[in-house]
Amino acid sequence: MKVIVHTDQAGQWQQALSERLPQATIWKSQEADREQRAQADFLAAWKPDETLLRECTGLKGIVNLGAGVDALLGNPALPRDVPIVKLRDAGMAELIADYVRYGLFHFQRDFDRYARQQQQCEWREHEVIDKPDWPVGVLGLGAIGAKVARAIAADGFPVLGWSRSHKDIDGIECLSGDEGLDRLLSRVKTLVLLLPDTSSTRHIINAETLGKMREGASLINPGRGTLIDEDALLAALGDKNQRQEGRLRGALLDAFPTEPLPESSPLWRHPRVIVTPHMAGPTPLSEALDQVAASLDALDKGEDIETVDPDAGY
Structure with missing residues (x-):
């Protein structure tokens, strides 16, 4: 050989x-x-x-x-x-699950809001939303997506998973097809993207799908940068110069269509976006x-x- x-x-x-x-x-x-x-x-x-x-x-x-x-x-x-x-x-799923956990707690425990309050010297506590009341959607239920979904469910979050063809995973509400995607988007408070880059998944997160998500939902992408229409994402996040949240509360992004992410990208400086350099799953x-x-x-x-x-x- x-x-x-x-x-x-x-x-x-x-x-x-x-x-x-x-x-x-x-x-x-x-x-x-x-x-x-x-x-x-x-x-x-x-x-x-x-x-x-x-x-x-x-x-x-x-x-x-x-x-x-x-x-x-x-x-x-x-x-x-x-x-x-x-x-x-090959060991990546555990690391990616940890990355997703960080993002979930960042939004579920209001660390994003507390960080903005700190800039204004504002002392204000937010009511904690319990894990059972914070449904999470996982798009992509391959080897990594399925393990991440199970890990989140084990932490106490209700998990809805979506894949092109239907799958059955204990403890996960599995959906498929266009109708299943719409149902998932309308219910979850945090959406996790773990789909592959294919002709059918590119820009699956766009103005239309973002418009179907709950007001104040959050997005975590440790998957592929091509899954997101960045212009639509920025529009959903709202004006970066305003303290008011847009339709989408915030995003934790690890993958981008062009890497390294160009310095000119507005994602770098948006106050409701966390950018990481494709490090979620080494x-x-x-x-x-x-x-x-x-x-x-x-x-x-x-x-x-x-x-x-x-x-x-x-």
Whole structure:
């Protein structure tokens, strides 16, 4: 088995995969010559460039070193007949659940309002809304979304989950389809976005869907930046120079269509927006390495393994 690794931590991945797959030859992409690239059986990569994909002419499989495959699927040099395996959770879900918890408490316990009051030296307590009276919606019930939904429910929040096709998850009210989405939006006080980036999910949060949400609802996006129409979001948040909240109370945003987020973006300076630099779910290296090694071994042996559906986008 010959594998090329392409990632910012290629040296670390090369050493660790060599220990887990001693029978394999592991090359770093930046050191592999054209002959080695052509000989490679598998590519383990995060956002490979077109040149690398075109020169890896003998691939039997690609392992995407992350949960999001939009950049890979959008690469014009991607060979269409090569199976793709992606990381599924690999320890990211727990980290993302913690991020979502922070956002939930930020709004449920009024920390956003207290922060603004501090700027005005205003001493005013707000009545606490109990967790059972704070329904949370989770859009996307894949491996990560389902775990995040269960974690929130275990904390005592009522959780409504939505996915393209219906799912059953204990303790979660699962909805699907356009009607299910409308029902969820009208009921939740906080909406969490964990959908993949596909043609059907881009700008799923837009003026129309934001208009269906409850007055004073909040938004948390540790998923994909393309899920949100940013102009519509800003309109729903209201004028940044006014202390009065807009229809949407606030947003915690970790992903954006262009990253890094341009300095000119009004999101940076909006008083009801928290911007984080795509850090909600960093991949724990040890768990990811175990999953990648197992995937490469299964692909090499021709075993059944769950692969990405390029048409669905995940």
